[in-house]
Amino acid sequence: MWDIAIIGTGLAGLSCMRQLKASGQQVCILDKSRGLGGRMATRRVTGPIRVDHGLRYWPSEASAPELAPLTHELIEAGVLKPWAVSAYELQADDRLVQVEQDPVYVASSGMSAIAKYLAQGFVPDETLLTEYRAIDISPYGQPDDIGWRIECEGGKVVMARKCAIAIPAAQAADLLATCPAETFSEMVLEKSSTPSASPIEQLRAVDYYPRLTVLAGYGQPDKNPLDMGKLNPDGWMVTDTIGTSTEWIGLDSSKRAIAADGSKPETTLVIHSKTGFAEKYLDAGDLQPAASALLRANARKYGDWIAQPSWFHIHRWRDAVVRQPHPADTLIAAPTLVCGGDWCVSRPVAYPITAAYRSGQAMAQALIT
Numbered sequence: 001m002w003d004i005a006i007i008g009t010g011l012a013g014l015s016c017m018r019q020l021k022a023s024g025q026q027v028c029i030l031d032k033s034r035g036l037g038g039r040m041a042t043r044r045v046t047g048p049i050r051v052d053h054g055l056r057y058w059p060s061e062a063s064a065p066e067l068a069p070l071t072h073e074l075i076e077a078g079v080l081k082p083w084a085v086s087a088y089e090l091q092a093d094d095r096l097v098q099v100e101q102d103p104v105y106v107a108s109s110g111m112s113a114i115a116k117y118l119a120q121g122f123v124p125d126e127t128l129l130t131e132y133r134a135i136d137i138s139p140y141g142q143p144d145d146i147g148w149r150i151e152c153e154g155g156k157v158v159m160a161r162k163c164a165i166a167i168p169a170a171q172a173a174d175l176l177a178t179c180p181a182e183t184f185s186e187m188v189l190e191k192s193s194t195p196s197a198s199p200i201e202q203l204r205a206v207d208y209y210p211r212l213t214v215l216a217g218y219g220q221p222d223k224n225p226l227d228m229g230k231l232n233p234d235g236w237m238v239t240d241t242i243g244t245s246t247e248w249i250g251l252d253s254s255k256r257a258i259a260a261d262g263s264k265p266e267t268t269l270v271i272h273s274k275t276g277f278a279e280k281y282l283d284a285g286d287l288q289p290a291a292s293a294l295l296r297a298n299a300r301k302y303g304d305w306i307a308q309p310s311w312f313h314i315h316r317w318r319d320a321v322v323r324q325p326h327p328a329d330t331l332i333a334a335p336t337l338v339c340g341g342d343w344c345v346s347r348p349v350a351y352p353i354t355a356a357y358r359s360g361q362a363m364a365q366a367l368i369t
């Protein structure tokens with residue numbers, strides 16, 4: 001049996017795990033996906049091509065002071081490097097205006113490298129269980145010494161004295177709903193932030209903005225001379241303030257390293273949709289029309305070449321960025337069961353990733369004390 005099981009290997013789960021491990025706890029962490037990192041997501045397309053379809057970049061120490069120690073560590077370890085990106089806004093009448101941008105960092109091999117670094121030392125199939133979706137959680141033991149039995153898809157069972165659920169709120173609510181009905185009413189919720197609402201009700205009150213994300217590749221830059229217009233060909237991102245389909249578009253390939261032989265990476269773009277556009281396609285079976293619409297809309301603004309990629313993919317994020325947060329750094333469902341993630345926001349953050357980190361720390365603190 002583990003001291004503590006953590007469900008979810010996003011930044012919240014991983015930062016929780018690190019703090020618990022440092023305090024000497026026997027920790028096991030599990031995730032439903034094959035890869036680590038949750039929304040710090042990188043897609044390996046073909047060969048060496050990697051594209052970030054979730055977290056776009058990591059904030060600087062000045063913009064996110066709470067992350068600064070980890071930021072330094074990730075830079076020292078060679079995981080993060082500065083992204084020399086020019087930022088623009090697309091304003092009325094298709095005016096492209098260069099705007100101030102705080103320094104930001106990226107990972108050459110993709111943002112999921114952050115998760116791989118944080119999980120170093122964890123042993124696959126022992127302390128690190130991937131492709132294990134938690135589908136049922138139930139308490140066991142005596143009322144004054146409750147532990148948790150976590151059942152995963154496929155029948156694997158993880159037993160732990162304490163548990164941190166570091167997954168998006170709606171999914172955490174579904175998981176807690178598998179507990180026997182009396183579980184939370186019978187327990188003494190000493191630390192609950194809003195004891196009047198049940199943990200499941202508090203989780204259901206959280207809401208996210210959805211996004212559609214298109215990843216597109218255009219072959220080698222020299223085979224596709226790109227007319228970037230006023231955009232800096234070495235690295236650019238545009239926030240679209242006027243369009244109805246696109247929220248953000250960026251030259252993802254400018255985050256990647258130049259190969260040892262001096263060749264540049266294939267040109268790749270990432271396009272994140274606006275919320276309203278994503279909502280239209282939330283339950284659509286076929287997302288190809290949405291991808292084509294996003295590519296065409298950006299081709300009209302930045303050059304016809306954008307509508308003619310050599311390959312593209314589209315990803316649907318139902319829970320992309322938090323719209324209605326939970327007003328605390330963690331939600332204590334029971335004395336030995338805490339929930340957290342970027343949906344826990346006790347005070348405003350400039351970057352959602354800060355809330356995920358802070359919540360991970362808060363979950364660890366709640367389980368240690």
Ligand SMILES: Cc1cc2nc3c(=O)[nH]c(=O)nc-3n(C[C@H](O)[C@H](O)[C@H](O)COP(=O)(O)OP(=O)(O)OC[C@H]3O[C@@H](n4cnc5c(N)ncnc54)[C@H](O)[C@@H]3O)c2cc1C
Pocket residue numbers: 007008009010011012013030031032033036037038039040053054055056057132133134135166167168171175211213272317319320321340341342343350351352353354356
């Ligand atoms: C398109 C996009 C762009 C973004 N850009 C930025 C940005 O530029 N800056 C910024 O600060 N933030 C950005 N964000 C937000 C940021 O990525 C998130 O706030 C942060 O990564 C969330 O971390 P988390 O640990 O709370 O959750 P997640 O990263 O979602 O981690 C949850 C993990 O739990 C796993 N899981 C879920 N259910 C189960 C289950 N039942 N059993 C086992 N495992 C399960 C999932 O597989 C996942 O790995 C962006 C997000 C998206 C989607």
